[in-house]
Amino acid sequence: MRKPRYQIFVALLILTFGASTTRAQIGDALRRAQNNAQKAKKAADIYTPWTAEQEQAIGEASAAKLIHIFGTYENFEMAKYVNLVGNTVARQGSRAAPYRFVVLDTEVITALSLPGGYIFITRGALANLHNEAELAGTLAHEIAHVDRRHLEKEIRSKKTSQFAKEETVTRVPQGAELVNLAGDVVKNALTLQVSRDKESEADKVGMEFAAKAGYDPAGLGNFLQTLAQAPSSEQSRRQLSLWGSTHPPFSARVSELNSLLASYPAGGQQLQERYSWYVNPVAFSKSSASAAASDGSSELDGVVSQGVVVLTGGKLPEGTRVKVRMQH
């Protein structure tokens, strides 16, 4: 009985040796595959980037399409404020692109960027931000996508059109070619998941832009944390599904962003008060109140603050006579 046991022991030793060798071979193969993928990615990145004129034409056509889908929220003060915050952050970018920041008129919570420096944030996103640092962080992430030409690279790697296929293309797209290209750009921006490495890069670079501008670098992470804690209601699901289909999970990004925070000094500005003054639910109803006043409606909402009735719906012309009715 001792002899078979010895044989088993030897057989197991041989098996162990063989298994570890096989495992090493598999590991080598995996590493080789990974290296090849990296080489392929580098090869895909080698192209002549779109010129300012090409990028501008594609960006403008794509922006028109996006506005066609969602509409713009037309509130001059708020739009100007978002442009001021965005440009404050964009100054820290490496490209001298003319950035334009647009508020899209939808309850959906998302932000996205298009070639040519067109950055969009939705009314739903603005309503869920808590301070200017969170807005700056969100816009900074999108600015980073433009700064690093992420969407352009995605479009060109997919080679969905002749224009995208050519590595060196000199003409500025026009007519049907431009319309098709804009369609591809918007479809990519709205329905396809951005690659994880590009998202991580935009998070990292965006945080750097926001911090260099003087904002609290935790802005984007804090906003994502808010979104991660959204209640599981039908409304929040509808608000967030577009974001969910185009971005990695909130928790992973929050962890990654938090791990970067240690490299930045404390003391960045949050500017909650300034944000609340320009962007809050009251501000959102300004235009509706103005419209109500101009179309002869007799009722406007207001609150009593320090003994004075303040209209939450905006301003009325000087000398307008009003009668206050208490509402409990």
Place this chain on the structure above:
Amino acid sequence: MKRWILQSVVCASLFFLSYAGWGFSPLTQSQQQPQGSQQSQTDAKQKKGQTAKDSPPPGGTSNANAPANGSGAEKPAPLFGGSLNIKTSRQTKDTATLGFNGVDDNGQVQKTFLASTATGDDTAKVQKLTAYAVSKAELDEFIQQGGLNPAAAAKKPN
């Protein structure tokens, strides 16, 4: 003889089980490592956030439209959980309720919109965005009011 076969089967099973566990253990460890450090980083972040919150709001402003310090500026209420009776600039069937323009009931972009082409009005709206363009003077004032960094990064050609 039967005992010998049983011992072989048990040994082989143990071997394969231990190999499977050994094979995946390094990955598991590497996944666990950031989580451990993540806790301390989260703590650091919370501490940093607290410091920023404790700092006073930006200094006085010359802009009459800018918010007053310490005034009862209303904290924005998140939209999660209810409608704020927001009216929107687009007239769609749900404008009066929640204003989910451009998306279907599942929150995905409406395919009809995705397939349609932008109109001349949409292009005009893009061109009118210049109305919100920010001048250098406006930006400088805005940055100063917020106590932000006035220095810009060096730019490289397009």
